[in-house]
Amino acid sequence: MPPTLTPPEIDRHHHISDGNNGHKPPTDKRTGGNGDGDGDNWNNRPQGHRGPRERLAQARIGLFFALGGDLMFFIALVSVFFVTKASGHFDAYSHFINEWLPTAIPSILWLNTAILLLSSVTAEAARRTMFREHDAMDEWFGIGRPITRRATLWLSLTLLLGGFFLIGQWVAWDQLAAQHVFFRSNPSSHFFYLITVTHAVHLFLGIVALIAALMILQLSRSLSTRQVFVDTTVWYWHVMGILWVFLFLLLVYGQ
Amino acid sequence: MKPSTLRHPARSLLHAIFSTHHRNVGFGYLAISFIAVAIGTLLSLAMRLHLTWPAWHFPLHGLILPEEYLALVTMHGTLMLFFVLTVAPQSGFGNLILPSQIGSRRMSFPRLNALSMWLTALALAVLLAAFFVPGGAPMGGWTSLPPLSATPLAGPGEGLGMDLWLASIAIFCIASTISATNTLTTIVKLRCNGMRWERLPLTVWGWFTAALLSVIAFSVLLAAILLLFSDRHLHTGFFLPSNDLINGVLLQHRGDGSPLLWLHLFWFFGHPEVYIAILPGMGLTSMVLANFSRRRIPGYRLMILTTLLIGFLGILVWGHHMFVAGLNPFAGTAFSISTMAIAIPSFAKVVSWLTTVWGSHRTPSSAAATSRFPTPMLFALGFVSFFIAGGVSGPILAQPILDEYLHSTFFVVAHFHLIMSMAGLFGIFCAIYYWAPLLIHRTLSEPLGKLHFWGTLIGAYSTFLPMHFTGLAGEPRHYAQLNGLAGPGMTLLQSTMPLQRHITIGAIGLALAQLPFLLNLILTLLRPAQPFDNPWNATTLEWAPGSLNLHPSNQSPVVHRGPCQYTASGENFLTQWSELTPSQPKPE
Amino acid sequence: MQASSIPPTHGFWNLPVNAARHGHVLDAQLLLNLWIALALLALAHLILFIGLARRKRSRTPSLLLVEYLPIAAFTILLAALATHSERLWATQRFTGADLSAMQVEVTGMQFVWYFRYPGTDAAFGTTRLALASAANANPLGIDPTDPHGRDDIVTSQLVLPANREVDLTLHAQDVIHGFSVPQLRLKQDATPGTTTHIHFTPETPGDYAILCTQVCGLGHYRMQAILRVLPPAAFDAWLHTQENLHAQENLQAQTASTTEAQP
């Protein structure tokens, strides 16, 4: 390792250099947003080992970017929806033919939407319990597992409601099939199915995540692991809920 | 993973394979791209030989049929663009170097990271399987335009081969999104103390911007693939008109889709994709040029800004691939202007590179850097050269009236091989030579490295410069044969034959020039490992003592300044991690 | 008249000789761009080599001088090139063809081009893909019940008069094809399900290559046709013989079909 020297010129050139820019004193403040300076001792630890806050923040950021990508997926689908809705062709008699026949929305979807929104409420309740400081102390000291108990309850409720939603979607597809509206029937039904099915797949992944979170609640001994799993699952669940509301409104009013 | 605790070689191999350590994942990615580049190169040589000597019988294969030629082109483009230029710079070196460059020991989500690497490997396997199914690999080019790609009726390769292509790219999309999420989270959350955004090396900015583009672009491609798949198998017609007569069969669909819709979705992905391929290389070039010139990068913040600007504009220019595809002429003008605009930040980068190396001729100070222009520096200079040579034809193609003549000719092929393939490849080579001491604990041989550099440089220019001229003469892309038909078309195409021969010989030379590189790798790996040091006198954090073997119990590194702090004479420098100066009183 | 006597390409940049009216300005703009690109390429490499060879380390330069001024100059250059070429693009594409332009319809299919002239009534008959069949001598599927279609002339060679504006209507039956005539500086994709137009004026009589420039299957490379530009008088003669020929064929076909087809 050759010596690194400290020639004084280096400082003189700060004005053409990078970030220091001459005017700001170099503060070397903490980066990465973790540990808001509340003086916890995690700060002295190396990156990636700074305790629960950091893990949580990382998981949330990761989820944020992944969902950003996912959003682009749905944006692409919705763009194609609008393009297809507007397109048609001229027939032999120069009439503009547009084969788009709006798919009648099975009324059970309203119920499903309500159930999904309700499930977001129960999920949020589970998420909030995970971070109750008073109870967290109890868990830490091993006095009891109040958090786990309550969160399990709320999460199970969410799981149940999520299951209802999926069953409800299934019923909706079934009802449409009874009216002979299938995926193939019409450009509009393509999209009805594409949108509801891709969303259902996402929700199914959410259910898998809920089950995983429930298992981790029971099995994991580290509170922070439990917090991370419940927190990200619930955020995912919320986003899927909001996404559904948009997609549903699109299907109801956009066709 | 602690490699020291494993004794048995087989066990340690097993551990390396299933490890979630970012270095193993990174090497996994490099291995994937190495396989892809080897196959892709062989395919390109077959293409060249067939174009020049169409009657030649290949050993073990025989005559190349037209559909086989198109399959070669498609697989060559797909392998090279997806599995080499997206995988190696972004995921490969991103995993190997990025964490230590920001002072972290790990990537944010190691298990997801390993998962995405294995998904990429699976995608490669699925893609290669297309060669062996009935009908062979698809022949629609890497852009897979429907209706050609939408029905097996359209020709051989469009059946199972096309399905495998779609499956492979769909898996690749998911893998890339996961990998990009991981990269972004790592950069946002795992920077060490003092590593503020403007102190990040430009390589990290390249990875960051490319990862942002990946997250945005790959999901759109995934959606497009889903729709194309349903057109193929579920009787929808998103990309098909209501009536389509292919091969004597009338296909009828509900609704009026349009192939143009696919073009929009594909190029919305496709253009960002080519920037994903080049942005990490741009960052590395900036850093390596500064390091070997012992120069600060003029306008460091401007370089960060241009990186982000190129990424941002890159999302808005996709229509420049569709000027003559039936795009509204007004939209053509709009896309033309946004495309011209992207040349401006690119030009700013070129100017910064030229300024960095201006007057950098110097006597080397360190023992390992025995030459004035060590191999990594040469490859970075080669990157600059190719970026300019390929870049100057960009704004020409960006003018719709000129693209009307140039579109889909070999002029375009020349453009993207210079700016993407060769600049991108030089970025990869620069990374290998520059980081070899960190990655394999040995420096690669300089004489062989220089031979490799000059061979590749000359080979690449003599292959791809003449393509401009065959393109200007009118030679279209994807032509399986340039002869065989009488008439003015034949006269036109045959007039390029002397240049074709030249190009093919250049391509063979280019491929042969890789032998010194392989030899170099093998010979170097046979040598014993050297103790770790900082042979290039680099200032960035991956060269900090022990940075690669950081153990959780180690003291976390602290960063005190941005990279590239050299004195005016260039002899002295301050690393990002050294604790000197900030408190020192300034002279004057 | 034969183009084969003219060398297919010429000049340093290897451009084929131009035979279209809009080609002159296009060529001028293209050559200007190419020379500028070459000059920039050379200049950049010159700067690179001088910079690498210089021993003296200059003082760290001011950003204004080394970055912002060149960027401004480059921006102005780009803006100038763009403005001019956007104007050319606008004159070529923003408006349709003149009403008096000659109408020809071009249809691409794997792997041939067909050209249809409207015939004496100056109107194209409707086509139906279900009827299209090369074996029945109706590759475009012209609807026999449409009177407009009776006199339509279908050829496999595009014959055009010199110095008259032409309005081409582009179609494709199966997959995307690229209609391109390098010597007329023309290129436009023919997409199934949509109709696109290009208009231009051929200038120099001769035979030119029509190439397909969008990968369309295994026969992509051989999807070539001939564009024959004739002096106006010769073109009129050609058209007349075609029309007469077609009228005779129609008569024969009609007598044959009335005896045969009674649904």
Ligand code: HEA
């Ligand atoms: C990365 C991108 C890349 C690279 C490197 C190349 C390399 C080459 N390409 Fe390719 N090419 C494409 C991307 C690339 N190409 C694409 C996207 C298309 C369009 C496809 C389509 O239309 O669908 C195309 C199309 C294309 C055509 C047009 C075919 C046609 O339309 O008819 C031709 C014809 O000559 C050609 C030739 C070559 C040749 C001779 C090389 C030679 O340079 C090959 C020499 C190889 C090397 C110099 C690589 C050596 C590297 C190593 C040995 C190790 C690297 C190490 C690690 C990764 C760890 N290519």
Ligand code: HEA
């Ligand atoms: C890494 C990949 C990469 C990069 C960086 C670029 C960069 C650019 N590309 Fe390219 N492009 C491709 C990869 C890439 N391209 C590929 C793969 C295709 C074909 C896809 C297919 O069809 O298969 C393609 C095709 C393509 C087309 C479509 C052509 C056609 O099919 O008809 C167009 C049109 O506008 C275009 C434009 C540009 C422009 C304006 C830039 C600009 O960003 C370039 C900016 C750079 C410069 C302008 C150089 C600056 C330097 C100087 C000017 C030197 C002078 C300096 C001094 C004197 C000091 N590209």
Ligand code: CUA
């Ligand atoms: Cu038709 Cu290519």
Ligand SMILES: [Cu+2]
């Ligand atoms: Cu592009």
